[in-house]
Amino acid sequence: MKSLLSIFLFFFVANAFAQEQFVVYFNSDKFELTKTENKKLNEWINLHTQDKIVAINGYTDEDGSSGYNDTLAKKRVNHIFDIVKDKVPFREDFKSRSYGENFNQSNNKAENRKVTIYYIEEKDLARENEILGIKEELTTKLDTSAVIVDEVVSDDAPLEERIAKTKEGKTLILKDINFYHNTFGVMSESRPTLYDLAFIMQNNPKLVIQVQGHVCCNMDVTDSRSVMLSRERAKAIKLFLVSRGVSAARVSFHGYGSSMPLFPIPExxxxxxxANRRVEILIVKK
Structure with a gap:
């Protein structure tokens, strides 16, 4: 049944039960709700504690780069998920999706900065599969290999869990990685995270990653110094992993300078x- 939800959820959700959705809106470039929208969400939660959430989708307007908007949409989804996760039941095979700016945009930008919660009311739970367009007898016959879904993974989860739940081709931020100002020297407080990553690489010999460096504060995304600094910082992470016995062939690196900020520049x-001067890892192969 899990495979069928992945196939049908995003094709049927708008038509099959359009009345069972709830929308909250965000200010430009923000992933946290305003007081007004937060109050609206909590009022919705209080009225729907016996219903079941089946999907949470995130969107942005067209301002900013596609990479920035994809990240912002995901952060909006995660923010809403963290608020509702212990208050309203979720379908066991719940999934989220971050569309960023890649959807049919309204002419009113404010209407595009949103998260939509799709849910089934308590009175309709007996017809849950029917509403979602799921035919149980076809479960073993459908190929879901082409379906792309994002599972919500808390940024506070252990690094090992975050890597385990991150699909090939997706990135995650290495938390608590800091460098000395304008250098690629790794600060001592970064060591625990680096040792965790080395341990994970050592215990998962099929894991292949790319270390990606980002810097902040530069309006000129083509500036060669920023790109070089971000590249050298990513390289420093690779060299640390290699020094801990990880094969160099399993770790590549790339510097993006300030071309993919999480927050608009100037910050x-x-x-x-x-947040903008960060290190991410791309899961190349598991």
Whole structure:
């Protein structure tokens, strides 16, 4: 039955039960709700504690790069998921999807900055599969290899769990990786995360990754110094892993400079600058 939900959910959700959806909206470039929208969400939660959520989809307007919008949409989904996860039941094979700007945009940009919760009301749960367009007898006959879905993985989960749940071709942020100012020297507080990553690589010999470096604060995304610095920082992570016995063939690296910020440049505060100068890993192969 799990395979069937992945096939049918996103094709039938808009038509099969359009009345069972709830939408919250976000300010530009934000992934946290305003007080008004947060109140609206909590009022919805209080009225739907016996219903069942089947999907949460995230969207953005067209401002910013596609990479930035994809990340922002996912952060919006994760924010809503964290609020509702212990308050409203979820279908066992619940999935989320982050569309970013890749959907039919409204002319009103404010209407595009949203997250939509799809759910089934308590009175209709007996018809759950019918509503979703799922025919149980076809479960073993459908090929779901081409279906792309995103599972919500908490940023606070252990690195091993985050890597295990991240699909090939997807990236995740290495938390708590810091460098000395304008250098590729790794600060001492980064060591626990690096040792965790080395341990995971050592115990998963089929795991192949690409280390991706990003820097902040530069309006010129073509600036060669920023690209070089981000590249050298990513390379430093690779060299650490190799020094811990990980085969160099399993770790590549790439520097993106400031071309893929999580927050628009110039950043508004140090928190946004820290978020933009980050290290990510791309799961190449498991």
């Amino acid at each position: 508004k505060n140090e928190e946004e600058r820290i």
